[in-house]
Amino acid sequence: MLPDIVTFWHGPMDALRQTCLRSQLAAGHKVTLYSFDPIPGLPAGVENADAEAVLPHAFSERLRPPQPDGSWRDWTTLQFSDFFRMKLMAMGLGLWLDADVVLLRPVEIDLAKPYFAWERSRRLGNSVLYLPRGHQIVRAFEALMEQEELTPEWLSLSHRLSFAMRRLGGGSQRLSDLRIAIYGPPALTILAKRSGDLQKALPKKSFYAVHSEPKLFFEPSSYLGIVTDPEVIGLHISGKGRSKQPAVPGSLYAWATERFA
Incomplete structure (x- = not known):
């Protein structure tokens, strides 16, 4: 089945993400981008939906307090999106693709099975993610979001020790400050192993x-x-800081920019 693609964005959108979204449309998918504010420069054909209806903006304050001007701090967007994609899975709204995924061909999925791929030799990526509604991984995140402190019961021993030492030393009392990806790929990998789904991962x-x-x-x-x-x-x-730079002639980025103009 050719699923709808769903994603989330917060703040200004650069040319790289615009190219990626156009590539997803070109592959034949319906693409919906959720945001709290209208996104200027959103490619034609991409639907812009209200993120508040999926996960309230106020949830971000449980991850990290906002800046004095109300804007989100460094890691907030990435960690918020880790929870946002799981809410989308719980609602059965489609296949999650990060806004920085260039799609070269259509994605076909089985709605009854998880869909993800290995990012590294021993870690799954969550930039491409589909989970059936009610899946064990989705339920684990739903249970986590009921907690005030957002401390996963699946947290590894090393992370538990690091967090305990930080708290004893007078450091942050928020687990979200421990590591940027604490709710991302490491969590998905642990939970997929627990649910017996690691063997379903694409190469x-x-x-x-x-x-x-x-x-x-x-x-x-x-x-x-x-x-x-x-x-x-x-x-x-x-991106590693390069996403706002012009495409260099002869690069794969230049090819994608021209292909999905």
């Missing part, structure tokens, strides 16, 4: 072929082997 190359090597995307390279490989469905792009 790394399916979506993360350039994830750990952004130069393969942003710098001139021989990229035809990537874009013509039928096992490469899409590319999650780790």
Whole structure:
């Protein structure tokens, strides 16, 4: 089945994300981007829906207090989106793709089965995610969100020790300050192992072929082997500060910009 694609964005949108969203439309998917405010420059064809109807803005304050001007702090958007995508799964609203995933071909899923891929050799990525409503992983996040402190019962021993030491030393009392991805890929990996779904994960190359090597995307390279490989469905792009720079001629980014103009 060709699912609807859903995602979340907060703040101004750069050219890289615009290209990614256009690629998702070009693959034949309906794309809905949730936000708390209208997004200027949203590509034509992408629907803009109210994020408040999925997860209230106030939830962000449980992760990290806002800046004096009310804006979100450094990690807030990333951690908020980790919970937001799980709420979308609980509501059965579609396949989550990060707004920085270039889609090279349509994504076909079985609505009865989880859909994700290995980001690294021992860690799943959550940039591409589908979970059936009521799945064990979804229920675990729903239970977590009922807690005031948002401390997962699946937290690893090393993270528990690190958090305890930080609290004893007078550091932050919020688990969200411990690690930026505490609710992201590590959590998904642990929970997928617990639910017996690790074997369902797609290989790394399916979506993360350039994830750990952004130069393969942003710098001139021989990229035809990537874009013509039928096992490469899409590319999650780790911007590393380059997402606001113009595409360099001869790069995979330049190819994508022209292809999905």
